[in-house]
Amino acid sequence: MVSLGCPKNLVDSERILTKLRSDGYALSADYAGADVVLVNTCGFLDSAKEESLEAIGEAIAENGRVIVTGCFGKEAEVIRARFPDVLAITGAHQYEEVVGAVHVAAPIPPSAYLNLVPDAGLKLTPRHYSYLKISEGCNHRCAFCIIPSLRGDLVSRRPDAILREAEKLVAAGTKELLVISQDTSAYGVDIRKEPRMWKGREIVPHMTDLARALGRIAPWVRLHYVYPYPHVDQVIPLMAEGLVLPYLDIPFQHASRSVLKAMRRPANEAKVLERIRGWREICPDIAIRSTFITGFPGETDADFEYLLDWLDEAQLDRVGAFRFEPVQGAAANSLPGAVPEEVKEERYARFMAKSAAISAAKLRAKVGRALDVIIDAVDAETAGATGRSTADAPEIDGEVHLRDAGHLAQGDIVKVMIEDADEHDLFGAPVPRMAG
16 A cells, blocks of 8 residues: 555545455555555645656556555546556545455455454554544635545534544554544534434534543544634633643635635634634643645735734744645636746745744743653664654654653653754653652
8 A cells, every 4th residue: 555645545545454454455565565556646736646646657667456546536537648557546535446446456365254453443653643534525615725626525424433433543552643634623514413422422513522522532632624713712721621732733824815815715814813812821832833825826025925924923833835836626727926936936935934933932932841742753772762742743743852761662641851942843851750
């Protein structure tokens, strides 16, 4: 299995592998040992499509028997034009079609019933953290995005099914649940009148109710892909109580009203700043991460300067940026005012320099504090370890590098005294446990 793209794709890969394992298949560590290769593609940007095509080409060159799935599968004719020998192509979250294609390409072993699957299913992440997908699709129609055409409108999972999966994951060793979807704050709008019973309590399919219930199951619960709807305010007290990690991943994309309007995004940036201040009053340790687009069609110098000033005011903890890239099928492609590539690059560089300076200052302020850290890896030879604070999601945010930590194990959650910091990472040592 070659899995590309976002964590939502990774969850799809895990589901496919879990079903195949229950049918008696095993996962090969390399191309040579595989009867068939699955490539789960990303089709969000043209650069992602090219990466997917390269992965398919490598799989064909190394093995020859390839099944393609994922978002890019929507453009089967493009894939077939480049690779006519691909065995089958399916779209995003079409699990049964993928499994059926594998059954045809490599028929089920006769003793499938002997191959047991863990209750939590097969995972592509370390044992101590797991992605928990709560819905598919999206109801928004942002001008730069084609996700709804790839994955459809919002379809929420039943809350009791989500909680049951969370319990299985925690029982199997998960310490941190990373809640993902295309729009986490919209969870349940399609099934809002369908509450479910869970352990004697009625659970309403709503982000706040779900987050509270998950907080009672897992030590750490982290919320990703949150739109700043008004009801997000209700989650902040749960963070202050310690039920949910003080972390919000909100893709603001821009701050200029005119650019946000062209993007078809919510455009009340002043109210957002006011709400961020309110969130920090309730939960001072809240970490806010976001992504932005520079060089969107029609973005003027004034728009960009406004974005930099807004960033100064917002003081977001973790920030990423993308240079605008036309995506086939996106409404933004027909907008006037294309920004020259060299201007996109210059704005991107200035934006990242500004965000790095803010990050460095915020991390320096943590020096001398004791923070909770989850351990991702331990090096027995050097007695060092790498972990993450509550402000750091795996793969996308910073890390905490520890000395004198050889006694720790992956998945431990420990207090760490922070001794130093750079632009993105923290450095420290575990706080010794008191005797008795």
